[in-house]
Amino acid sequence: MQLRQALHDGLARLEAARLVGVDIDAVRLSAEVLLFHVAHCDRAHLYAHPERELTTDEHQQYEALIARRAAGEPLQYITGHQEFWRMDFCVTPAVLIPRPETEHLVEQTLVLARKFHPEAFADGARGKKLQGDALRLIDVGTGSGAIAVALACELPGAEVAAVDLSPEALDVARQNAQRLGARVQFTVSDVLEAVPEEPTFDFVVSNPPYVGLDEADKVQQVVLQNEPHLALFAGAEGLAVIRRLIPQSHARLKPGGWLLMEIGWSQSEAVKALLVGWHNIHVINDLAGVPRIVAARKTL
Ligand SMILES: C[S@@+](CC[C@H](N)C(=O)[O-])C[C@H]1O[C@@H](n2cnc3c(N)ncnc32)[C@H](O)[C@@H]1O
Incomplete structure (x- = not known):
């Protein structure tokens, strides 16, 4: 079968699934990406050579992938890839698919790092590390490793650690760090319990689970059915992990260190109320104007 016909058939199957209520967005993109995936080509090739024949094997693979997408499986779990911070991350159903909103967390961490630790960006940062004085960051609930890997790549002189309760997620994160050339130390930990309670970190950064069991009915079906619960x-109101993360971070941050967390759209006041004794507490909105990040500083 020709590429052109395969694309046409794939699109028709996804449209039909959508019409009977399967939650599939970006139908054309899905059909194209799956075709590129099996035919090892890109959009330019598809439109320059629409008459190219798929092998029988490629055609069968394409049909199988279209069937999975038509059943509602996210494109990223089918291809095994998602872009984050302009890097290609491998994803499996053991990890959350990294979201573009979470890039705000990386961005804000870098803004604060640049302001308070400009040396971490300088070429000489590795020299500082040798003196045992490197900037130290830890990502709590690292999942695919997206945040930790992005920070490690942006701050090559820093020491970046990452923890997750899920060993399966950490396997994916380790693989991503290796593929993307990031030096990150990974540890299985329930919040920060496996990390020594010593004030050694400059930054604790986290996109924790924050959906309340009470609001599970507001979560998109495609997310509920496919992404790890x-x-x-995180408990009835979505604050169970954040409640533990705040004091555990305080105990592990150096004086003047920062905690940055991604939060749910309605949680900013509740989270601010948990940050008793912290300074410079501020909330940063995402591009849609939704409160997305809370940052707070441990007293100097
Ligand atoms: C919202 S996902 C974030 C994943 C990734 N950091 C990202 O932004 O794409 C939350 C992560 O926290 C992990 N997690 C959940 N409960 C945890 C706990 N008590 N301690 C450590 N990690 C936890 C989950 O396994 C998951 O990988």
Whole structure:
């Protein structure tokens, strides 16, 4: 079968699934990406050579992938890839698919790092590390490793650690760090319990699970049915992990160190109320104007 016909058939199957209520967005993109995936080509090739024949094997693979997408499986779990911070991350159903909103967390961490630790960006940062004085960051609930790997790549002189309760997620994160050339130390930990309670970090950064079991009915079906519930839910109101993360971070941050957390759209006041004794507490909105990040500083 020709590429052109395969694309046409794939699109028709996805449209039909959508019409009967399967939650599939970006139908054309899905059909194209799956075709590129099996035919090892890109959009330019598809439109320059629409008459190219798929092998029988490629055609069968394409049909199988279209069937999975038509059943509602996210494109990223089918291809095994998602872009984050302009890097290609491998994803499996053991990890949350990294979201573009979470890039705000990386961005804000870098803004604060640049302001308070400009040396971490300088070429000489590795020299500082040798003196045992490197900037130290830890990502709590690292999942695919997206945040930790992005920070390690942006701050090559820093020491970046990352923890997750899920060993399966950490396997994916380790693989991503290796593929993307990031030096990150990974540890299985329930919040920060496996990390020594010593004030040694400059930054604790986290996109924790923050959906409340009470609001599970507001979560998109495609997310509920496919993404790990450990990555989504945190008690009745979604604050169970954040409640533990705040004091545990305080104990592990150096004086003047920063905690940055991604939060749910309605949680900013509740989270601010938990930050008793912290300074410079501020909330940063995402591009849609939704409160997305809370940052707070441990007293100097
Ligand atoms: C919302 S996901 C974030 C994943 C990734 N950091 C990202 O932004 O794409 C939350 C992550 O926290 C992990 N997690 C859930 N409960 C945890 C706990 N008590 N301690 C450590 N990690 C936990 C989950 O396994 C999941 O990987």
